[in-house]
Amino acid sequence: MGLLSNVFKRNTGDATPQKPAVVKTDAAEQLKPKPMNKEVKIVAKKIEVGYVHMSGCTGCLVSFADNYDKLFTILDRYVELCSCLALIDARHMDTMDIAIVEGSVCIQDKLSVDEIKETREKAGIVVALGGCACYGNITRFCRGGQQNQPQLESFVPIGDLIKVDLYIPGCAPTPQQIRNVCVMAYLLLRGDDKQKELATAYLTPLMKLAQGGTEACGCDLMTNVINQGLCMGCGSCSASCPVRAITMEYGKPNIERDLCIKCGACYAQCPRSFFNEAIISQYEAIDDAVKGALQ
Amino acid sequence: MGTELGNYKSVVSARCTDKEILKGAQDGGIVTQLFAFALESGIIDGAIVAGNGAEPWRPEPVVATTRAELLAARGTKYNLSPNMSLIKEVTRSYGMDKVGIVGTPCQMQALRKGQVYPIGLRDVGDKIALAVGIFCMENFPYQSIIQLVEDHAAMKMESVKKMEIGKGKFWVYGKRGQVVQLPLKVTHKYEQPGCHVCLDYVANLGDISTGSVGSPDGWSTVFVRSRNGDSVWAKAIAAGCFETQPMEKVKPGLELVTKLANEKITKNKKTLEGRATFGVGKGLRNPYL
Numbered sequence: 001m002g003l004l005s006n007v008f009k010r011n012t013g014d015a016t017p018q019k020p021a022v023v024k025t026d027a028a029e030q031l032k033p034k035p036m037n038k039e040v041k042i043v044a045k046k047i048e049v050g051y052v053h054m055s056g057c058t059g060c061l062v063s064f065a066d067n068y069d070k071l072f073t074i075l076d077r078y079v080e081l082c083s084c085l086a087l088i089d090a091r092h093m094d095t096m097d098i099a100i101v102e103g104s105v106c107i108q109d110k111l112s113v114d115e116i117k118e119t120r121e122k123a124g125i126v127v128a129l130g131g132c133a134c135y136g137n138i139t140r141f142c143r144g145g146q147q148n149q150p151q152l153e154s155f156v157p158i159g160d161l162i163k164v165d166l167y168i169p170g171c172a173p174t175p176q177q178i179r180n181v182c183v184m185a186y187l188l189l190r191g192d193d194k195q196k197e198l199a200t201a202y203l204t205p206l207m208k209l210a211q212g213g214t215e216a217c218g219c220d221l222m223t224n225v226i227n228q229g230l231c232m233g234c235g236s237c238s239a240s241c242p243v244r245a246i247t248m249e250y251g252k253p254n255i256e257r258d259l260c261i262k263c264g265a266c267y268a269q270c271p272r273s274f275f276n277e278a279i280i281s282q283y284e285a286i287d288d289a290v291k292g293a294l295q
Numbered sequence: 296m297g298t299e300l301g302n303y304k305s306v307v308s309a310r311c312t313d314k315e316i317l318k319g320a321q322d323g324g325i326v327t328q329l330f331a332f333a334l335e336s337g338i339i340d341g342a343i344v345a346g347n348g349a350e351p352w353r354p355e356p357v358v359a360t361t362r363a364e365l366l367a368a369r370g371t372k373y374n375l376s377p378n379m380s381l382i383k384e385v386t387r388s389y390g391m392d393k394v395g396i397v398g399t400p401c402q403m404q405a406l407r408k409g410q411v412y413p414i415g416l417r418d419v420g421d422k423i424a425l426a427v428g429i430f431c432m433e434n435f436p437y438q439s440i441i442q443l444v445e446d447h448a449a450m451k452m453e454s455v456k457k458m459e460i461g462k463g464k465f466w467v468y469g470k471r472g473q474v475v476q477l478p479l480k481v482t483h484k485y486e487q488p489g490c491h492v493c494l495d496y497v498a499n500l501g502d503i504s505t506g507s508v509g510s511p512d513g514w515s516t517v518f519v520r521s522r523n524g525d526s527v528w529a530k531a532i533a534a535g536c537f538e539t540q541p542m543e544k545v546k547p548g549l550e551l552v553t554k555l556a557n558e559k560i561t562k563n564k565k566t567l568e569g570r571a572t573f574g575v576g577k578g579l580r581n582p583y584l
Contacts (some may be wrong), residue, residue: 063417154542174417176385205412228580229570232434234398234405235356235377239384250353251375251487252436265415271405272489273377281302281500283407284521288418 015170037186045190046077048096049182051084052119055139055155057173060130061086062221064100066175073294074179079184098185101124104132104139104155110261111159120162130163131171133157135216138171139291140262154231157214167209169262170188171242180286182207183293202286205274211238216264218245220273225251230272237266299556300384301499303518304525308510308545309537319369321459323515325505325537326397326427327369331362332531333395340425342395343385345366345368345376351452352444356381358389373458375487379405383415386422393424399431400504401497403507405498407500417484425527430506430516430552432460441466442535461507491566492582496556503528509552509553510545516552 051061060082065071075081083090093099099119105112121127131137132197132224136157146154168177170227181203188199218241233251245259246266253266267273300306316331326344333339337355346357346368354376359365378398385391396406403426406446409492410420435443444450444458448467454582457468465477498504504523517539531537542549570579 057407140500166296168414170414172417174413174415176413176417176420178348180412199414202411224580229488230492230580230582232487232493233375233377233403235380236382236405236409238377238380239382240409242415248377248380251377268414269409269412269416271408275404275408275582277494277583279409280404282406283411283500286411 004280005257011217034170042171046080047098047186047189048082048094048249049079049098049100050082050093050119050123051095052083052093052099052101052115052278054101054103054105054116054133054158056130056132056219058086058102060234063130063172063175064178067179070179071203071295078293079182081215093118093122095122096124097189098125098127100127100129101133101158102129104136104157105161106142106152107156107293108149108152112164114208116161125165125185126158126162127166127168127185128158129178129266130173131169131216132170134159134164134167134209134264135214135264137263138261143279154272159210159214164210164251166203166206166266167268168206169209169264171261171265171270179294180290185291186293192207198289201276203281204283205276208274209268216267218257218260218266221246221255221265221270224267225270232272236271240265299553299560300497300518300579301495301504301520303363303515304336305528306542306549307517308541308542309505309517309539310355310514310515311537312535312567316366316369317513319366321369321371321457322509323329323505323513323517323537324369325503325515325517327365327426328396328536329425329503329527330359330395332534332536333425333527334360334362336363336530336534337393338527338530339393339395340391340398341385341389342425343378343381343398345372345378352440352455353457356383358391362464371459373460374435374440378402379409382406382409383417383419384584386419392422394422395425395426395427396423397429398498398501399429399434400498400500401431401489401493403428403498403500403504404495406533425523426500428501428504430497430504430508431493432496433486433493434556435482435485436487439482439487440524442485443477443482447477447481447581450475452584459507490571491563492559494563494583496559497552506552508555509542514540514545516542518548 003067057069082096083093128134132139143157144150184199184202187195221237237250237253238248239247244260245256246253311328316327330342341358341360344359345354348355352372354372356376356378377566379402385394385471411417413420444452444467454470456470459466465482467475503515519525529540573579
């Protein structure tokens, strides 16, 4: 049974009929929303994913949603979205397999700091989604002094406060990358040995990015690629930059650093940052696997 | 080794049947003909190719949408053309759903990474309709080519008709018929350093990859690799785009391709190993780990 039919069933009321309220005469009491029965899980083996919104713009979530019908397939079969303020009326975090975190953390905002700590406690795997959560991105430029919380001036990527297991960089991250990670995370947690092996191999570079620190900039192309004698002038960085801060001059990236918003996409997309040949050379099979899973 | 030529479904020696394309082609006119055919038959909406830049023999990536634009990009330019820099734009302002791209092995790697790990390349992966890889031993910065042509070969860049690396020499052909050959030894120090960690000679990740080595002059060696490449190649053959010879029948054949691939990979693996202990108790970064 799919998610839609599940929702439909609940709306028409023939799932678990709710008992009529015990006789209450107070009209105001009757208007109170009745407690919902917890949704019966159709696919028992779905992974529980919470979407945590820190200081982000919701663009990462929109990117997730931009998988269109495949989002429904993901939610139908693989992912039980257990918290997500934008979409679900669950006010508090429960334990979950994976927390997907968007946005950075304002250290002067106690609630935010508490929430990111709680996320780490409640989640088995923490994924930093998007440039802000991974690297601070545009919030790197924050310096307070604005109404009506002029003291909110310091924002840090979540990896500066908690251990993060996996990065999905980019501003915005691509729907396809989020989709791939969802499917692979499912295979990692619920698959057979072979699937686990594939998922681990696929996710490893993204986990290594998470171990690689919380700073990103167009400068990474200089310090980690060109300065390391690795740049071969393919132009991927230039294509992946969301603000066109990178042009190719005589075959090498020229970075307009005052345009750069520090999202980390250029370096992560560069084939000379990580290139796990064993996985990438199987591009046809990986595509088949992911698309097959979402058929 | 055994993996030096990558995965492939078939390999042939081929040349295009279109005399006009062949006239200005580097070898067998495979890339130009493939894209021209794909364009005419609706397999692609356009292709990212190495067009002509602001200076002589300096390529600039362009999106070719006509046969004339494809023809204008014929011939090898031995310096950097960052073709991947257009891979997202071609699906945006150019509005293309079926993209062709030609590139060196590293650019094919970049393309496939962008498909498997699309970090800054939203909605690009599914729009790659035909990726043609070209064999590549190494590349040069533009200033290196000026140095080689103007200083070592003593020719003006404007007066060059064709450049070629083959038979152990760097060949420069002038428009007035003069030919200068430089020993490859002279060219080595001008190579792009980033090429020295490359472990791919015959564009293992192209749908189809092609190059001069292994086939006679005027012909190309063609590997058909992916499902997609197989289907496009079959259609092109059926349309009479190419004449082919079995690889076993031509000289010097696959043996030379294998030998050169092995040489490149062995040499560059050694470079990578050297990087690990480049400093004192410290090394340089290895992208493959």
